Amino acid sequence: EDKVVQSPLSLVVHEGDTVTLNCSYEVTNFRSLLWYKQEKKAPTFLFMLTSSGIEKKSGRLSSILDKKELFSILNITATQTGDSAVYLCAVEALKAGNMLTFGGGTRLMVKP
Amino acid sequence: DTEVTQTPKHLVMGMTNKKSLKCEQHMGHRAMYWYKQKAKKPPELMFVYSYEKLSINESVPSRFSPECPNSSLLNLHLHALQPEDSALYLCASSQGHLSVEKLFFGSGTQLSVL
Numbered sequence: 001e002d003k004v005v006q007s008p009l010s011l012v013v014h015e016g017d018t019v020t021l022n023c024s025y026e027v028t029n030f031r032s033l034l035w036y037k038q039e040k041k042a043p044t045f046l047f048m049l050t051s052s053g054i055e056k057k058s059g060r061l062s063s064i065l066d067k068k069e070l071f072s073i074l075n076i077t078a079t080q081t082g083d084s085a086v087y088l089c090a091v092e093a094l095k096a097g098n099m100l101t102f103g104g105g106t107r108l109m110v111k112p
Numbered sequence: 113d114t115e116v117t118q119t120p121k122h123l124v125m126g127m128t129n130k131k132s133l134k135c136e137q138h139m140g141h142r143a144m145y146w147y148k149q150k151a152k153k154p155p156e157l158m159f160v161y162s163y164e165k166l167s168i169n170e171s172v173p174s175r176f177s178p179e180c181p182n183s184s185l186l187n188l189h190l191h192a193l194q195p196e197d198s199a200l201y202l203c204a205s206s207q208g209h210l211s212v213e214k215l216f217f218g219s220g221t222q223l224s225v226l
Contacts, residue, residue, distance in 0.1 A: 036217075
């Protein structure tokens with residue numbers, strides 16, 4: 001059975017801190033790993049990673065994938081209160097359909 | 113237009129009611145999805161429609177009945193639900209069905225079953 005595990009479950013930091021969120025996975029026929037940010041309702045797409053060692057960057061957020069060790073990290077530098085959200089990692093596997101297996105999420109709270 | 117629109121945003125229904133959730137996208141996406149998300153849990157896939165045909169049904173009880181009238185619309189018909197069905201129901205769409213694509217999620221319908 002495919003499995004995606006995120007850590008930590010929750011995290012409280014102060015504005016300006018840097019955080020690293022972790023996502024490890026065990027899936028058969030891996031295709032891609034995606035990161036989403038879920039604030040209130042709709043998860044919003046952050047990154048899609050398919051190749052090892054290539055960092056994807058968007059502003060203060062960056063992410064990298066290690067396909068040998070089967071994990072990804074999401075870094076947020078100079079955190080702001082608006083970064084407070086649940087961060088979801090999902091892995092796509094080559095199956096009969098575009099199916100994602102989601103991790104349990106990391107709940108990040110950034111205090112002023 | 114890069115939005116997936118879901119209505120209603122909130123729904124309260126009794127166990128004997130029949131209701132429908134609606135989802136719409138105008139991005140030309142050919143795959144549409146229903147997810148169920150309980151509080152503090154990740155989304156769980158319920159159904160996948162590809163080119164308006166049901167391609168995946170993740171062993172969802174028959175009291176949930178999906179319908180895809182056309183490539184832009186996706187409905188979820190609800191009948192005889194149980195209180196444990198209370199959850200956030202998220203619709204999503206993607207460009208293709210089998211390729212590596214990112215999902216666009218709607219804001220969800222928060223459903224409470226009394």
